[in-house]
Amino acid sequence: MGKYHFNEIEAKWQKHWAENQTFKAENDSNKPKYYVLDMFPYPSGAGLHVGHPLGYIASDIYARYKRHQGYNVLHPQGYDSFGLPAEQYAIQTGQHPAKTTEENIARYREQLDKIGFSFDWSREVRTSNPEYYKWTQWIFIQLFESWYDKDLNKARSIEELRAIFSSEGNVHINAVCDEGIAHFTASEWLGFLETEKQEILLKYRLTYLAETEVNWCPQLGTVLANDEIVNGVSERGGYPVVRKKMKQWSMRITAYAQRLLDGLDKIDWPQPLKDSQTNWIGRSKGATVTFKVENVPSSAVEKSYSIDVFTTRPDTIFGVSFMTLAPEHDLVSKITTAEQKEAVEKYVEATAKRSERERMADVKTITGVFTGAYAEHPFTKEPLPIWIGDYVLAGYGTGAVMSVPCGDQRDYDFAKHFNLPIPNIFKDADISEEAYSDKENTIITNSDFLNDLNYSEATDKIIAALEEKGIGKGKINYRLRDAVFSRQRYWGEPFPIYYKDGMPHVIPTECLPLRLPEVEKYLPTEEGEPPLGRADDWAWDVEKLSVVSCELIDHKTVFPLELNTMPGWAGSSWYFFRYMEDEKRDEVFASKEALNYWKNVDLYIGGSEHATGHLLYSRFWVKFMHDRGLVPVDEPFKKLINQGMILGESAFVGRYSGYFKISVFNIEEVEIQREPLLKDNPIMELISEKAELFVSLKMQDELKILQEKAKIIALENFNNKLEQASKPSFKTEIRIEFLNAQLDLIHSDVSFVNNSNELDIEAFKNWREEYKNAEFITEEDGTFKVSREVEKMSKSKYNVVNPDDICNQYGADTLRMYEMFLGPLEQAKPWNTAGITGVHGFLKKLWKLYHSASPNPSEGGEQEFIVSEDNASKESLKTLHKTIKKTQEDIENFSFNTSVSSFMIAVNELSAEKCNSREVLEPLAILISPYAPHIAEELWEKLGHSESISTAPFPKFEEKYLVESTKEYPISFNGKMRFTLELPLDISKEEIESAVMAHEKTAQYLEGRTPKKVIIVPGKIVNIVG
Template identity: 55%
Template sequence: MEYNFKEIEQRWQQRWKEEQLYKVSNRSDKPKYYVLDMFPYPSGAGLHVGHPLGYIASDIYSRYKRLCGYNVLHPMGFDAYGLPAEQYAIQTGQHPEVTTEKNIARYKEQLSKIGFCYDWDREVRTCDPDYYKWTQWAFCKMFNSYYCNNSRKAQPIENLISYFSEHGTQNLNVAQTEELSFTAEEWQGMTEKRKQEVLMNYRIAYLADTKVNWCPALGTVLANDEVSEGLSVRGGHPVEQRVMRQWSLRVSAYAQRLLDGLDRIDWTDSLKDTQRNWIGRSEGAEMRFRLAGKDMSFTIFTTRADTVFGVTFMVLAPESEYVKQVVTPEHQAEVDEYLTWVSRRTERERISDRKVTGVFTGSYAVNPLTEQEIPIYISDYVLAGYGTGAIMAVPAHDSRDYAFARHFDLPVIPLIEGADVSEQSFDAKEGIMMNSGFLNGMQVKDAIAAMKRYIEEKGIGRVRVNYRLRDAIFSRQRYWGEPFPVYYKDGMPYMIQEDCLPLRLPEVDKFLPTETGEPPLGNAQLWAWDEKNNKVVDKSLVDNKSVFPLELCTMPGFAGSSAYYLRYMDNHNSETLVSKDANDYWQQVDLYLGGSEHATGHLIYSRFWNKFLFDLGVVCKDEPFLKLINQGMIQGRSNFVYRYIGEGATGNMYISANLIDKPEYKEKVQPIHVDVNIVHNDILDIDAFRSWMPEYRDAEFVLEDGTSLTSDISNDQASGNTAAYICGWAIEKMSKSMFNVVNPDDMVERYGADTLRLYEMFLGPLEMSKPWDTNGIDGVHRFLRRLWNQCENITGDEPTAEELRSLHKLIKKVTWDIENFSFNTSIPAFMIAQNELQKCSKRAIMEPFAVLLAPFAPHIAEEIYHRCGNEGSVHNAQWPQLEEKYLVEDTQKYPVQFNGKVRFTIEVPKDTPREEVESIVLAHADTAKYLQGGQPKKVIVVPGRIVNIVM
């Protein structure tokens, strides 16, 4: 009987659905295992063949764990808020909800065809009010919390308020935007509004004027991880710097815990390194520099306290608070001009153009150690957001300071013996100090420590740890996102009561900013908060007494994706984000699979979010994802035709790939992308090409054998031309514009889901990037067809020792592979076993075979399992147990090497002693031949492995 994959797959998918095979309970005696795929954004383009790679791997692992007796949670849902749907809405007027709904339906259809074991009853969507209720809830909790550095956890803001009324800021050790100082009396004397302003300095979710990445084209602010090389990651639009009042999350408070936590989780080193770099911890010192002739000082941060004796100038960031205090009247105009120029530069210009710029302020600072006066400059190579926004410049030992000093002709004082600073700075933290007073003769490392001590003793500064990690900007001037549960009273934000959540996203008549430049929610009519009745009312009712305006920004993409893994544990719970029972049972994600592109975004934010919830006592684990695997990208394999552009070119003649290096065509052809779907094994379907686009209708070709094919088709047929047009190829990103997108639906249609799943795994190691080449898929499809035919009539015969050996070899291999996420090597193992067993259709062999195959190819495995006479599902079976006794062989093969080269092999009884193996080899007829009369110097016998004779 023909292997009718379509019929088999549809039938079983239907039946599994009816029987709710994949429904997962939160109550079970079995041990739990939680497998999670990264939250997909349902884009309008649908899935291409690269997307399911990770899903297939996680599906295999989930099914394997299930067969091993675990209760496996393997959910799927959608990160449904986001820019593309909204941009589409702006262009077409189609409500993003409608587009999103449609895209999700398409994704689910595509996913279900591939036969994943998701429990769809647990699906979540970030745009669902029942879901974003908990996003808003967490935000309120963050607003009402501050971070205590002593207890190293988030605390209720009330604790801080009572501390202030008793002690003011004395001995306060908490995360804060800037260091404030006031007494208990001063606190008590503050107005309500002033108190609220002060508290903003400490809240974990806070409103502040911050320098943001503003993207004019998208009309919104973007987070650092949403910007790459000065362009928005989504859409590639230019981004500029602006100061705006924004919601932020005090992620930086958790910097140290985010760093420490990395040591306790099983992620790849590269991913951990990326996060460590992003967090960017550096230990250094803050030091106060007095202003010459003024009763004023400012603070800088340095990791090279040892170099104070070499400071020849100071530099402030253009945005630094200190700038206006330092500029002298004579230099005001020049400084203003510079500041204007800097503010006009886009981020992109700043990155691409590295020339030295800056301006002198007219003021001098006093070096606290040498008492020398040194000029203060402003330059944009100093960043306002890091350290204190001010540096002491040591040109001899910092390349940026060096460039600046050379440009402005400032002195360079070398501080390390033997360092040549005539051409460039000496940045390495090594060597012996000189020109440095009491540090002279010390190693750099000791000098840094000594200077830190000195600074603290003399009260010039203090030891300090800085992090590169910034607070996350949390406002977006967009429509399609979670609304903030916030209204404004006297200019200060207040949270909507918990029991009134969710605050639903209102309807708007257009998705663009308002005429006054407010975000799209400014277009909503029903968008004001009635504090008395606790409900949303028409904004015309705003009286600022009991009815107040609501926040107009929405939350960013990472808001909804930061705690979704918790919601899957208990997605129907309307009382809490996740019940204690459910959380205690599922604990955390055991295996998380997804792309490494989330290293500095989602994977930082959700670790932060989870730690905050952990501090609140809502979750029992302080790390969300125990083990994480990055799947590699599937790249596209593009095909090209080569248009002739040399002499006499018609612009419509194409040269076959292997001819283009010939002298008559070399450098006279232009490669043009051609749709990979009209190319098979690099041979162009000429008719399909001619009808692909009107411009190719009369295309002419020079074929592989050098003959030409004109547009006169009858002529070609008459000549009986059998040569082909061969296309060139290249590995590129899979994208529409390269015409190399391959759709999983087409693959399922042509080969079936089981073949697609097997082939995606067969392509190569999960973590590595690899090109998709449909050409190879026939191989795995043939394997399934052979297997199908082999299982036509299952018998009850006793298996032979050979057959049992093949089976148990397979059990051993596949079990090891799955445990080690080496899925690509399992497929050949199945092929080899099938080949060894091709005459075997015994139930005792094929039934366990089917169970082994079930995680990889669930449909055909189910069919074979049922042919073996089973009623229940193969997916409820038990993973076959390896029995080593079947693998034991009674003989042992030894390759025999002479000077490391294998010459022949011998076969001896198993467990032949080393000495005996040696004498057998030396007595072997061929040995004399290879010794060529010489004597072996040494004979190495590695028991069970190899023999090497050294001559």
């Protein structure tokens, strides 16, 4: 073998690596550890396109580099295999989602294997495997058995909470829990029934059951989390989402809001990603204030109510002129007066019906209604009318605001719209057009004891006053909501929960996994229960400790099981720990030894779309697991890199569709059933069907040609129709008149188009039935050209490029290098297959470097492998060491595109130098091996090594080979480079100056002037000013 037969080489090494488990990570090693992870792929039915492996290639290069650096590298891969698409497919086809998931995974694996990744497949995980979700359920139970102690600022066991309740009741408990839990003493607690105790405990658990306002998606038949909704419609499928109250499992992630925020400072993540988590958590500092509702004689119940509000501007409290409640606010029905009842109820009903999307679509329309009730200003005692309005969100703060129209634009707009007073409490502020919301330059006035104070002084003073009066206090508020954890779906983890007396109970951990039951259909039941409601055997027998038939439910020993399943993020919130364990997977989710050895993920690569989903939830779970002593770390991913999207270059075929008026005349005047047919009146007039014609790019402006051609098609179609019908018995003439036309561009599959944008017309015709007989107008040279446009790579745009095809045609090493060569990892960039020949040519050149220049007849006419043991030239060594330095720096900065360039430069230089010495070529193979591992292994073997190149030590950079004695100085005049001058590096500034001044070109550029100044930076530049 002498030519670069990449297909053979790659198949050979992929087989070798698999058979020898070359990349198996050791849990017991003297080497330092390094953990490189890719974001969990969901195995979709469409398979991989060239955009998907981008991040995997980058992480693989880094993993291989770290192995060369002497690290014990963990670089695993697996599948986030529960999820909506498989279930939607199951609903449509009746196929079990496990089956399609299996098939999709097989296809993914096949594609991944072709690219030559150094994954340790022995540690693969799949979230839908019972052996895996057993532990997801187990972690859920840990959450259920935990509560959050605000004083210790960590999660603790529920057993400890019970102990506290038994000894001192709940009065001194400072926990993150439901609102409005009644106080009880220890003896009261001990007197409660078990069901009552469970009811109370549920309000403290980190995962709890509650009636919540959720995002219901009727088309998907499930609720969605906030991060699963994009622009008011579902992320998957784009279906509308409405608000609905449902009993749901929730996760008390809000307990961790501050720690999730603080933790961001400790991790090396891209700033935009941190920003979006910061915004999502949405911390704001302010105060809660309680407003008393004035007793209204005509209201339904005569009782004293109060409204709590949260405000970030307590300093503006003297500017309050009314109160606004969210329509969903509990108090609305209680305080509304009889006169306003009808209007209020109508309004509440109307807003409930509006979907999220509608609400978002019209932010501008101001709506609201007066309740008839008044609140009392806590300081001035003025009555404040209480309104409801849907600009106040039920889910944020307390669902009520103190409206300060002079300082808040929304309050201002509302006040203007309903003619409410707008008192001004800002000194020298103009509020005639809009609210004055500047915090920094504000001086408060008309505000009693706050007069003449600025924002921060006034805020401190008012909070002190509120606290003294006991009607408010300083408070930090978060936008982050508790995460809804129930999904009304089949293809997810079952909750290890059964219901006794309406209270949830966990099934014993030794009975896990609680396996997903079989159902005959994947749809909700007629009663609207989730698909698990269709299972025959879905009840828990507490004596037999097993799942039994639903018919046996007696609520004494056999109880119904939970029908919801967990959301997609359950399994992906802890999977990175599972990879750490390789032997004791049956006993633990991951052993202490494994967790302590691998700690956290050192490098995590994936897309930025998971910013507020997976990446927030997994941080939450890890912090929780850390609190409960389950893992030693409190952040999962130390360093994170977002890879940019690879975009597709869609191909567009021009389609001209013209319409004609076709009129049929008879030529002879004949009588048909006594009706004379007259020559000059048409016997028939019709508008032609669209005459479709495909037009090559440069012909698209040739309207005359297009019209002519389209006319022929229209006529042909007409004649065919006429022939199929009965032919008239008289002579006819057809006249045709052009009406109008349009040219549109339609997607063609990019596989029909070559690198010169020429369409394979035959392939295009065979693509669709309706194109079979289509007509094509080509360029003058007979080719048909398409236009190109960069779009997202997607099946529906027919611009998907398959990595398998690239591997077959150019090889995996070429694919890997080219993906890196396209541009910076983090940036979005278009894929253009045409450019791939450059890196492919580079690999061929690299191969040649290790082989004889001319074919050797004794080698069957092929080039012979030739590497000499002679010393390399000075230039070659310089090339090598320059490349070592650059490659190392580039990999460490994740600048993979530039190191591919530097390899090209190195190979170009070494080829020119005719270098073939082992001293240079051996280290060169190692340098390139992270990028192009197959060719590197092959050359390594030819160089006489029997061990894999993958653990060969990375070449050591030595400065001495780069030391120069002279420098080609750029000589600038007023900052413009004019010529260069080679000078020794060891001469003084003065010597440089005299050498430059003595140069003939200097005089030429000075044109007789005397320089004002000569700037000399030794080793860099010379700049002459004047």
